[in-house]
Amino acid sequence: ELMRSASTSIYLLALVFVLGSCNCPPAVQPAPGDSCGPNRPRVKIGEISSMKFDEFFMIHQTGEMMLIDARDPWFFRQGRIPGAINLSSGEQLDATLGQLLPDLRHSISHKRPIVVYCNGFGCHDARTVSRAISKKGLDVRVYGGGWKVWKKCGLPIESASQEDGDLSPQPAS
Numbered sequence: 001e002l003m004r005s006a007s008t009s010i011y012l013l014a015l016v017f018v019l020g021s022c023n024c025p026p027a028v029q030p031a032p033g034d035s036c037g038p039n040r041p042r043v044k045i046g047e048i049s050s051m052k053f054d055e056f057f058m059i060h061q062t063g064e065m066m067l068i069d070a071r072d073p074w075f076f077r078q079g080r081i082p083g084a085i086n087l088s089s090g091e092q093l094d095a096t097l098g099q100l101l102p103d104l105r106h107s108i109s110h111k112r113p114i115v116v117y118c119n120g121f122g123c124h125d126a127r128t129v130s131r132a133i134s135k136k137g138l139d140v141r142v143y144g145g146g147w148k149v150w151k152k153c154g155l156p157i158e159s160a161s162q163e164d165g166d167l168s169p170q171p172a173s
Helices: 003-018 052-061 073-078 093-109 127-134 146-152
Strands: 048-051 065-071 114-117 139-144
Touching: 048 052, 048 127, 065 093, 093 114, 093 127, 114 127, 114 146, 127 139
Parallel strands: 048 139, 065 114, 114 139
Antiparallel strands: none
């Protein structure tokens, strides 16, 4: 009896974890007073897709993307991929996203993808930020290799030390 109860608990925890890590958009819930009938308009939720290093590198070289660093502002100031803006997954995410929304929409309307990255493959910040952007109806790409792969490859970086002067990319140290 005790073993079956423990097995059931472990199974339920695993199921919750798998479902919680799914990239599926949340179900659209009707607003209070909305009709749930067949004529009710659906809210379009943007798509989230991933991007491998070679594709990311090629698009980055053209400058034809809106690049978002989802890491904490402290890490962003220490070093970032050139051209990135900071949209941290912290408690100010919704407010900051609201301010950036016109720029994000402009980027999409000009066929410039929105690409989000964080520290690397084990980092969840990029997924958190990309989901918030997606909920605004915008398509977003996630570069999973993030900061660690970029820096490991010895590619140019920007940092806070450059903010007072020349923002040209610096070689990775």
